[in-house]
Amino acid sequence: MFKPQFKSWAFVLIFFIIYGIIFKNVYMITMMISVLGLVSCFSSFSYDKQYRCDEYLAAMPVSRKQLVWSKYIFVLCLDLILAAAAFVLAAGYAVWAGEPLVELLAGVGSALVVTVLMQAILLPIVYIIGIDKARYVNIVIWMVPWVVIMLFRDRLPQIQKEQIIMMLKIIPVIAVVLMVVSVCISVSVFRKKDL
């Protein structure tokens, strides 16, 4: 079902590879993980809504908890596939450009964790308000803080290198905890929903 999606991902990847080579900036590839991870997450819910799969599957010997869990596992698997693709590209770039590999791989790992964090927040919102409204909420909850930060970036305190390293160690734990909480909320919401 996601074969057309993989084709469009391939085009996006090719674009970022060319971009990375021309502008010597491979970090766009790591950013791509977040973007495609969120896009594929929304796409899967859109497909479910378009084909009314949830209704059909919920009438089969599949519990609502299993439906939610399968969605989360599916989304995480897609994230890992994207991260693996970015890892291969980043590694290839590092070898070609002679750039430090560890830094690039840390960028891939960070992007993956940020994607998981964002999905942990967004997925319950999709279950609560539906995919159509959730797209707008998604824009608001990520764009607004970004705009605020960009507007006031000169007044914000500088983040020190040690603080960044500490965040890199803590954020994966936060992401895992948030994901667990997210699943519990989504299961609770979906169980009470009329399909």
Next chain:
Amino acid sequence: MNMEERENNILEIRGLTKHYSDFTLQDLNLELPYGCIMGLMGENGAGKSTTIKAALNLIHRDGGTIRMFGEDIGEDNSRLRENIGIVMEGLNLPDLFKAVEVDSMMRGIYRNWDSDCFYQYLEKFHINRKKKIKEYSRGMKIKLALSIALSHNAGLLILDEPTSGLDPVVREEVLDILKEFVMDESHSVLISSHIISDIEKTADYAAFIHQGRLMLCEEKDRLLDEYRILKGSRSDIMKMEADGGVRVAGMRENSFGAEALVKTNSPVKSKEGIVVEAASLEEIMLFLIKSEDRSCGNAAVY
């Protein structure tokens, strides 16, 4: 479970109530015996799909109980759903799937999934297993949905408007499959449709739902025996009712005279000025609905 031990009804709905902001399904009672087909009829928005969704636990009830195969249905009772074959309006699967992917998916869902049986049904229905679902016609999609419903040893088929939008040939095929299914007396079918003629051809029991209320639920043949259409003048029809033997359930008048739906326990003979005709399920439903609307003060032009 042998025949003596199981209950007589494969599906029992008691006091089913569901409130929406603009619609209420009120106190619905239905019993579907083993070995029977029940047709759930009503106009669009009457509550047929709400009833079916409640039976499949897709919506939460505000009141009432539903039992299937002698057990209360519940979200965690997924074991019960192993025995239910479902056909929703259309085929609710991604249209890039092919038959082999459907088979693979269902094998992971149903414990009793029978791939051989599934592919035999595809052969029987002339469904090309190499095509994607999006390349199928509507009739083929419904037949694929039926193949899925019939390939995991289900005892109860629940179909929500399966023949809607199908041509008469395919509709006939679908209905024949249902009749074949209930030849095994441990099987039953609950089918909702606004195409009354399909129900009349196939069902053993007919249930009318109108504006969220069950107006009738009886054996189809008994309904057709009990009701007649009288055509004549209003006064002649009312005189016939006053003489006893018939009870007027609904009437409509036009410039040519009156037509009345009457209920009777004995054969009604034509008299001078009155013609007696058999009533179809559709006519029974239309008369009862119009009579109900008139008694509720809704606009009903005769």
